[in-house]
Amino acid sequence: MTSVYDFSARALDGAEVSLDRWRGQALLIVNTASKCGFTPQYEGLEALHRAFADQPFEVLGFPCNQFGAQEPGRASEIAAFCSLTYDVGFPLFDKVEVNGPNRHPLYAWLTEQKRGFLGSRAIKWNFTKFLIDREGQVVARYAPQTEPKAIQADIEKLL
Structure with missing residues (x-):
């Protein structure tokens, strides 16, 4: 069975990073952008990162320029x-x-794993969020409008 830990991605510093690095942790994976109306959500994402810093949880940000060239x-x-701007400490x-x-x-x-509105696979905009459990499986998908703080209770259930 495939899990999130089977994937890797290039970090901002150019290094290839295996998501297996976070095996056993719950993850919140977010496609981000610096010039979007939802960009202030970086603050809430960082707040989650800090609130759960001593627990098996991490936020992972994936910048994307596909929506209005906002990255x-x-x-x-x-x-x-x-x-x-946001003192981001979580991995980007x-x-x-x-x-x-x-x-x-x-x-x-x-x-x-988790389709969006009306069963669509497509990501509709920046700051779509996926919550991953500690076994590496997708348990929820959140629309860009969902503020990070609204996800906190769902994260707590996974910990």
Whole structure:
């Protein structure tokens, strides 16, 4: 059976990172963007990262430029923006595509596991969130409008 731990992605520093690194932890995987109306959610995502820092949980951010070109920067610019503007401490990866023929394999799997509105696999916008249990399986998908704090109780159930 495939799990989230079977995938890897390139970090902002260019290193290939296996998601197996977080085996046994619950994860919140989010496609992010620096110039989106939902960008202030970085604050809430960081709050979750800090609230559960001593527990088996992590937020993983995947910048994406597929929606209104709202993530136009290079990896170094994304890292600087997230650090300086929102003091982001959770792991961020290099830009990925979440839809279409060049969709990252992780997102192909995530969207097959939990479909969106009316059964669609497509990610509709930035800040779509997937909650992964400690066995590496997708347990929930949240719309971009869902604030990170609204997910806290669901995270607590997994811990």
